[in-house]
Amino acid sequence: MRLERYTGTMYTNGVFSDIDDQIVCEDTFTLYVNNTQLLKMVASDDHLRELGAGFVICSHIADHIQNVTVCDDRIYVDAEVTGDFQEILESSGGAANHGTPRRVRSDQRVKPEKIFEVRSAIQSDAWLKTGALHASVLFYNGELAIRCEDIGRHNTVDKVVGHAVLNKLPLSDCIIGCTGRQPSGMVGKVANAGIPIIVSRAASTDRGIATAEETGITLVCFAREGRFTIYTHPERIIGSDGSGG
Amino acid sequence: MRLERYTGTMYTNGVFSDIDDQIVCEDTFTLYVNNTQLLKMVASDDHLRELGAGFVICSHIADHIQNVTVCDDRIYVDAEVTGDFQEILESSGGAANHGTPRRVRSDQRVKPEKIFEVRSAIQSDAWLKTGALHASVLFYNGELAIRCEDIGRHNTVDKVVGHAVLNKLPLSDCIIGCTGRQPSGMVGKVANAGIPIIVSRAASTDRGIATAEETGITLVCFAREGRFTIYTHPERIIGSDGSGG
Structure with missing residues (x-):
């Protein structure tokens, strides 16, 4: 997780002063599924293979991931595409498959x-x-x-x-x-x-x-x-x- | 702003009890610019004319709005398109123009x-x-x-x-x-x-x-x-x- 230092001017109860702040960094990545460009994502620059694999599974584009490679700001996911991906803008958050999500099956119980x-x-x-x-x-x-x-x-x-x-x-x-x-x-x-x-x-x-x-x-x-x-x-x-x- | 009541089960310090909660509602609208479908937006169901007009201006698709009409879940914006809209996924937030934003000019000063x-x-x-x-x-x-x-x-x-x-x-x-x-x-x-x-x-x-x-x-x-x-x-x-x- 990349953080940067940045000098700002803080106002506290009537007094201005310089402060040195930690700022989180923002990067843009392009996601390719089977070598076809799907979309651009603004994200933090870690766990990029996971980001690509997870996006494809969570959007129900595919059921299994064959391979993920990251090259500079490009994430390549190879997967057998099963769902039909219909892009929709989410409330303060990315594109997702507009189709019906799958039913979860699990006997898990927790305290x-x-x-x-x-x-x-x-x-x-x-x-x-x-x-x-x-x-x-x-x-x-x-x-x-x-x-x-x-x-x-x-x-x-x-x-x-x-x-x-x-x-x-x-x-x-x-x-x-x-x-x-x-x-x-x-x-x-x-x-x-x-x-x-x-x-x-x-x-x-x-x-x-x-x-x-x-x-x-x-x-x-x-x-x-x-x-x-x-x-x-x-x-x-x-x-x-x-x-x- | 549409709110709904929903009954949930609350756990507080070892005790489960039923509660009646206020839940915010989520709707989907389709934005048309000059009668061409641009995108779907998940949003709250008020100020929809404002939402359409503001999206077009804030995405620099156009400099002026001619007309906005809302019909059911469709928002129609008429505007002379000036920018070239290049969709990009934003960090936890909608699509926006990937082009360089405009420079702001203002003499405003505040206490x-x-x-x-x-x-x-x-x-x-x-x-x-x-x-x-x-x-x-x-x-x-x-x-x-x-x-x-x-x-x-x-x-x-x-x-x-x-x-x-x-x-x-x-x-x-x-x-x-x-x-x-x-x-x-x-x-x-x-x-x-x-x-x-x-x-x-x-x-x-x-x-x-x-x-x-x-x-x-x-x-x-x-x-x-x-x-x-x-x-x-x-x-x-x-x-x-x-x-x-």
């Missing part, structure tokens, strides 16, 4: 404590330093597998999914944690990846909730100190049926 | 107190209720002209700029205030609109700062209780040169 563990893992130094990043984490079999940061909320999901795909982690045994809001575009990405549980620090929208309901995702929002809200499929959170676990 | 007034005006009930909205405000001649909210950060900029354009407010006498971060895509929109001062509660990126520098925008970030940081063109903030105003 409430795991939700807080996922939520805590989202935090990072770079986020605290710059205040300008989003992050997603992927838990596999109950353990933190990866954390990815990016200036783009959607990119963080693509990156952690790409990590799982490139490392052949079964996504139905994963949980994703996100700093960002969960409109339908974000939930749809996770559904296409086949991850059954989303933990977000932030809110969802009506269509985000509807997408989670229809695709079988357990959508947990507002995961904060000591509390969270389950909007859909609470059966995966142990104790939510009043049985006490 | 530090005005920055806090702009920042205070950003807050809204819907934002507090749902935690899932962005907002932008437009000040014209020092007074609040409009506040627009949307699930999409970029849409809020388009909407307030659209308001100014449809009401013929001279944009060089305006200030824009935003809840959201300011990467190059956001700053570029404001530059294309010709607004000289951006006040954001949040951070920028390296390219966001570079775009503000090059286009002549005064970029003020982290506008919070009693403080803010000026990254570029501080000459528009009275007293920032140490003269004491």
Whole structure:
């Protein structure tokens, strides 16, 4: 994650002073699928193979990735294309397949404590330093597998999914944690990846909730100190049926 | 701004309970420029004429708007197209013109107190209720002209700029205030609109700062209780040169 120093003028209670600030960097990459240019993405310059692999899976362009190579600012993904990709602009976030997301199948169940563990893992130094990043984490079999940061909320999901795909982690045994809001575009990405549980620090929208309901995702929002809200499929959170676990 | 009630399951310190939540709604609109379909946008369902007009101006597709009509989920903008629109995916935010944004010309200067007034005006009930909205405000001649909210950060900029354009407010006498971060895509929109001062509660990126520098925008970030940081063109903030105003 590239950060730069930049001198700004700070005003504090009537006094102007020079400050030396940490600024997050923004890069542009072009994504090629089977050597055809698909789109340009503004993103942070790490985990680029994961970004490409994850974008293709999360957009349901393909079910499997054959190869990903990165050359300068170009990301090349080779994959057998299965979905028909219909580009749509998402609410404050990238293009995605406008088709119906896939249904998630998973028997995974977790204790409430795991939700807080996922939520805590989202935090990072770079986020605290710059205040300008989003992050997603992927838990596999109950353990933190990866954390990815990016200036783009959607990119963080693509990156952690790409990590799982490139490392052949079964996504139905994963949980994703996100700093960002969960409109339908974000939930749809996770559904296409086949991850059954989303933990977000932030809110969802009506269509985000509807997408989670229809695709079988357990959508947990507002995961904060000591509390969270389950909007859909609470059966995966142990104790939510009043049985006490 | 459409909100819906939704029943969720809340977990608080070991106890599960049902709650009735306010959820923000997400809609999809198709933008036509001179009767040609340009793109689909996920947005909140208010200020749609403003959204269409503002998008066309902020993307530098045209310099003037002739007419905007909204029919169901379709926004039709008539305008003499001047720029060549090259779509690019923005960091967690819509498509924008990849061309160089225009240079802003304005003699506007403001006192530090005005920055806090702009920042205070950003807050809204819907934002507090749902935690899932962005907002932008437009000040014209020092007074609040409009506040627009949307699930999409970029849409809020388009909407307030659209308001100014449809009401013929001279944009060089305006200030824009935003809840959201300011990467190059956001700053570029404001530059294309010709607004000289951006006040954001949040951070920028390296390219966001570079775009503000090059286009002549005064970029003020982290506008919070009693403080803010000026990254570029501080000459528009009275007293920032140490003269004491």
